[in-house]
Amino acid sequence: MSAHPESEDRLSALRAEDHFKIWKSLEDQRVCILCEKKFNGHEVEITWSAEGRYELHCPTKECNSGPHQWVYPGSLLISDIIGRTGGVPSAKNETGHQPSRRHRQKPATYD
Numbered sequence: 001m002s003a004h005p006e007s008e009d010r011l012s013a014l015r016a017e018d019h020f021k022i023w024k025s026l027e028d029q030r031v032c033i034l035c036e037k038k039f040n041g042h043e044v045e046i047t048w049s050a051e052g053r054y055e056l057h058c059p060t061k062e063c064n065s066g067p068h069q070w071v072y073p074g075s076l077l078i079s080d081i082i083g084r085t086g087g088v089p090s091a092k093n094e095t096g097h098q099p100s101r102r103h104r105q106k107p108a109t110y111d
């Protein structure tokens with residue numbers, strides 16, 4: 001058992017554990033939404049877990065994100081823009097200080 005799987009194993013590990021995106025080759029690139037670093041399949045940190053499964057981790061040392069936190073290059077920019085500016089007026093803030101009374105509703109009092 002090797003700590004550094006061969007290329008084919010590496011690709012199959014990526015395919016097996018990353019259910020969110022398609023890995024066509026180890027040249028495929030991903031961007032981590034946590035550390036915002038770009039990396040490819042060669043750089044993904046693959047470990048072999050005790051359960052006999054591959055585990056994929058972001059190659060950035062301080063970052064331990066997994067495949068569900070990786071996006072295709074380019075899609076980060078789009079989601080980033082949507083996420084930060086949104087283009088949605090802050091309508092929620094205007095009603096934000098009105099406490100929700102949903103949990104206090106009693107149908108009986110209306111009768």
Ligand SMILES: [Zn+2]
Nearest residue numbers: 032035058063
């Ligand atoms: Zn990362």
